[in-house]
Amino acid sequence: MAPVKSGRRSAAYIRSRVGYWPYLVPGVLLFIAVIVVPFAMNLYFSFTSWRGIGEPEWIGLENYLELASDSTFWISFRNSIAMVVAIVVIPTAIGLLLAATFFDFIGRRFGPRVASVLRALYYLPQVVPVVAAGLLWTWILQPQTGGLNTVLRAVGLDSLALNWLGDPETALPTVMSVLVWFQIGYPIVVFMAALERVDPELYEAAEMDGAPWFTRMRAITIPQIRPEIFVVTLTGTISALQVFAPIYVLTGGGPENSTNVPSYFSYTSFFTRAQVGYGAAIATVLALVVLLVALVMIRFQARSEKEDSEL
């Protein structure tokens, strides 16, 4: 160990910026090796024709041109919109309703204990491994001996015992329902925490004015927790565009691509069809779409915040 310098150091020592560079070295080197370089390599692969062995052959924009006329590619991105509905729109709407309810009725009538137990229960699907819950759902929805259809047949509703995940007509709505189940706890927990910040007197004043429940929700709840609604929407949208594990476990993108999504499409291009260049192009387009959507959302939020502060 170096001998400890006796005496004091000046405040300038702490302010000196150069002395901090060594702390960035391990993190930045690993970041470059694991994220930046692979991303750049992926970009390069997307301009090549390559089956994963031998030398990649440069073909310029050909993969991208092919993508533009590939119906699976367009289906997968159309399904991304369905994923956003299932992971962002529906859970956020239900989450708002439930969080406001907790806050308004249950919290006051039964005390915070009941509210926190309910909150934990809703959050449970977010904590368990996606694959474990996905496998459970696959079994529940299995057409012949699965839990749901067994119950439906037992009560005489045989006509409702559909091939939920195996029929192109029902597969996408079924997957979306399972995703809502996965996601629902996240907005509830965030919104409930946010509502604790809201002054109860606001509500009481509104109640005295005779404002109905729905009006209070629109005029008080939503404006008060807008920052949280934005964060939930942004992070949810980013993860909805990249959703992979539930699709892998529930349907494998099928039947007939009806539940295929970009991340799964690129995965199968890489590893089952050995079209590395093509898969890399899909992944690159996906990355651009995610960054673009996130950027637009952040800009939009910044602008509406600014408008608010100018009011």
Added chain:
Amino acid sequence: MSASASLPAKVRRSRHQRGATRWIVLAIVAVVAIVVLLPFGVMVLNAFKSPQDYASSGPLSLPSSLYFGGLTEFWTRVDFPQKFMNSLLIAVTASVGGVLLSLLNAYALGIGRVRGRTWIIVLFLLANMLPHEAMMYPLYFIAKEIGLYNTQLSVAIIMTVIRSAFGTYLLASVLSTFPRSLLEAAALDGASRWQVLWRVVFPIARPTLSVLLVFFFIWTWNEFFFPLVLLVDNTTQTIPVALASLTGQELTNAPLINAGALISMLPTIVFFLIFQRTLARGITAGSVK
């Protein structure tokens, strides 16, 4: 509570008059809770039910006698203890490593305020949004080239860096508000930067670091994509990958699937119960930032 007691009687009465809305809303809350919990309940019931029992009385009845065949079949089939250890090894390495890297990075960015920090932070932020598919194949290729393919180490390193990208972004903004006077006082006492990091910054940032640690652990434990691609061997795979290998014919084996899902969920549920407060704090703090 005292507030509601002091409310004028008129208001309290009018609340009771709007009973219908309240009951509708309460019914929605209850229905959603039941729908969320039902799959878990069905899982527990059927994990201990023999195939004959299931065939005769269906998924919603209590098992007529406790059956452990599904549990033992899953346990030995996937060699659960080994998968558990693999998951544990990767999750511990990536969460501890991820927090450590985040702290070092954030110390330079948030407290050291090194030149170009804004751009570096933006880069880390962008990395968080990047789909993993957009770096998957090169990582798979590199891992094969350098002999790390099919090792727990490959997944541990990748997850460490991905977690640190998130942690750096979060911690850098937390540490940028760190009281300068504390740092300067420590320097006047003769502390080096390294000593300031561990004796001043670390103790104060500890609550945030523990939230990060808990989240990194559970995220990595549940991670599916990288282990799926990089771990092909029974001796290296994690719990989610082993579970995903149950397909086709096995999906009609009710006790096997339910017991497998139950055993695989148990560690995370126990973890959730232990760290519930920390998790709740993290979700709250992370959402405001």
